[in-house]
Amino acid sequence: MDEITSVFVTESREQLAAMESALLELENSPDDADILGAIFRAAHTIKGGAGVIECNFLVAFTHVVESALDKLRNGEINANADLVALLLACSDHMGNLIGVLESGAEAPDAELQGEGDALLARLQRDWLNAGGADAATHPAAPAADAVLSSGGGVVETDCWHISLRFGPDVLRGGMDPLSFLRYLGSLGSIERLETIADAMPAADEMDPEACYLGFEISFASSADKAAIERVFDFVRDECTLHILPPRSKLADYMQLVMALPEDSMRLGEILVRIGALTQAELEEGLATQNAAALLPPDEDEDSALAAPPPQLGEILVEQKVVQPELVEAAVVKQKQVSDKKAAEARLIRIPADKLDRLIDLVGELVIAGASVNLLASRAGQADLTEATSIVSRLVESIRDSALQLRMVQIGETFNRFNRVVRDVSRELGKDIELVISGGETELDKSVVEKIGDPLMHLVRNAIDHGIEPPEVRAEHGKDPRGRLELNAFHDSGSIVIEIVDDGAGLNRDKITRKAVERGIIAAGQTLSDNEIYGLIFEAGFSTAEQVSNLSGRGVGMDVVKRNIQSLRGRVEVDSKVGEGTRFSIRLPLTLAIIDGFLVGAGEASYVVPLDMVVECMELQDQPRDRNYLNLRGEVLPFIRLRELFELPGARPKRENVVVVKAAGQKAGIVVDQLLGEFQTVIKPLGHLFRNLRGIGGSTILGSGEVALILDVQALAQLAARGEDHAHDTAHGR
Amino acid sequence: MTDKARTSSQRLAIVEDMTIYNAAAQKSSLIEALGACDELELDLSAVAEIDTAGFQLLVLLKREALRRGKQARIVAHSAAVRELVDFYNMAAEFGDPMLIPAQEAR
Structure with a gap:
């Protein structure tokens, strides 16, 4: 292509x-x-x-x-x-x-x-056909009823005169005048065409990628003026276009000649050559024109030629070639087209792989910068340290701007669902209103691309299973019109996408029964609400009593969860019987680089994503077997990295707690040392480690050592669960 | 630049497409070739594709030749070149050393 x-x-x-x-x-x-x-x-x-x-x-x-x-x-x-x-x-x-x-x-x-x-x-x-006038079936269909030609009727043998000057950027914009002219040819027949290259400068100044051409065309067609104009829509604001209808007045040709950049005599000759004017007419016209221009305006006020040249539109209206409304419409349209073009001009399309390459390089720059910083602080030279700190600030800005390049608004993805909701709800005989909010929330393009399918599935599910048919809703005293909300917002370094319906909610008993049936849980096992709702993401699980062609085949929810997890995100579900269900998808903003907080435990260093760190403090003498502490009157569960990762060696005298917050849950991570802020390029862990809990990725330190990036959300959950159950489960599973 | 003492002729064959992608390179090679001789014979028989940018180069070459009192002739057209020159109705101009009459005014 x-x-x-x-x-x-x-x-x-x-x-x-x-x-x-x-x-x-x-x-x-x-x-x-x-x-x-x-x-x-x-x-x-x-x-x-x-x-x-x-x-x-x-x-x-x-x-x-x-x-x-x-x-x-x-x-x-x-x-x-x-x-x-x-x-x-x-x-x-x-x-x-x-x-x-x-x-x-x-x-x-x-x-x-x-x-x-x-x-x-x-x-x-x-x-x-029902609309009255006969249907147009060909692009060149005449719309003669809409215009009055000055001669009182369209004379087929007469030709339109089209005068075109292309702007310099047309070729660079990927548009070739040739294509437009060829397309014009499909509306009628190009009787004569003259190429005008006067605008081309001498060889030294000539830019081979700029367009210098203009054309005078004699064009036979039954198409109307708007149709001819439309041919040039794509270059409308990059070309000068004059169209004279067949049998235009001589004066109008003269107006045209004056309006064009080239020499009048030369244009006159061209007009004669393409048969628009006869030699006699040309001479007469030029003579009148010159004579009129010489007259002082106050002596001849009625002369259109003495007055400043009227707009092309006025001329056309004057001679009843087009109706005033048509001109107005054309002007509005031109403005819209040029507004749009102006907006487009501010956008550059670039291949995504170039952007990825840039991000990769910035990532390497971040790592290299960290190494320089380390060396500088070791060298202990004040001016060197100062210089490197400036460099790292710049690197930071570059990193932010580079990542910003990849950010797109999620609104476009959301808007696709208008159609889905409309179609699916019709199909099911439901009346559902889609409410979108937070469409301007930005997230990484690669994330947006991959989130479409899971979202689609959740939306369809909500329409199919979540929202009840209108009669059932009415029975329960609800508005017969269902409501589905798509919402997005930023929350501590992640983006949260919510799919909320006001349907029947998840049925606890049904889910439990089904899960027992499928052998996912043992009968009699007691589970929290959240754990039960989480079951719907298990493979092969569907509670739909009726399998429709939309959902209910039990494939999907597990795939949804897997897709979201592959984006380092997670999905949660919350539901109230009779009131509705809320799916929250929590995703990291970007997959590439984060601001990290470097901590040490044992020999190794670990990175905690900075935006999840709430505060740091010293761990006051704690009994060994407890894993919660009193944070200003609040119970804060914590885990010790040393225990979690079974690090050898004795605990240092002083331990520190990094208080982190993830998905609304606070937890403490006990480490040996706090090493400070650190920009981190996330390197994914290999497949071998995919089941590892508590580690989100790895990165390379300035010293060349590898540091593991902690998956704070998993650790926070682990800490909370360790507190819920006996503390011997705190080592994770 | 015009060196009337030399009467060399040179033949230049363009084998690539004369499209906007090659326009910059071809412009300099054409102008260089014209500068190095008095009669440039241009062989375009292998030009598979030509667009408006390529066409403009031909116009430029013709005009430069005229300006410098040299000759630039297209001795062989490929179908694409012929078709384009025809479409733009420039066959006569290209054949005619008095390329653009109104140009004299400058």
């Missing part, structure tokens, strides 16, 4: 997503002109782009969709649930067609083609 195609595919997918979300909004407010406009623009942009890359099957399909949207926008037909559903299906189909393009196939296979034809047939039958 070449570069333009891949850019087109990416952008079209974005457009499709925008179109889909606008369609969903349309369901709630069918008459909102802004939404209608947004949908139309999305479809239109996709069609335009598809035309440029000559993807005909996509153009053909999108064109009909666009016609329907146009009618919708003009109020000829009104949106209802059926039409929205049909248009959603069409947008899905467009997505499939883009997939075909992406796969490099020439055309969609028979099945997909049939699907598309069926959709188009429905659109045609139910909406386009």
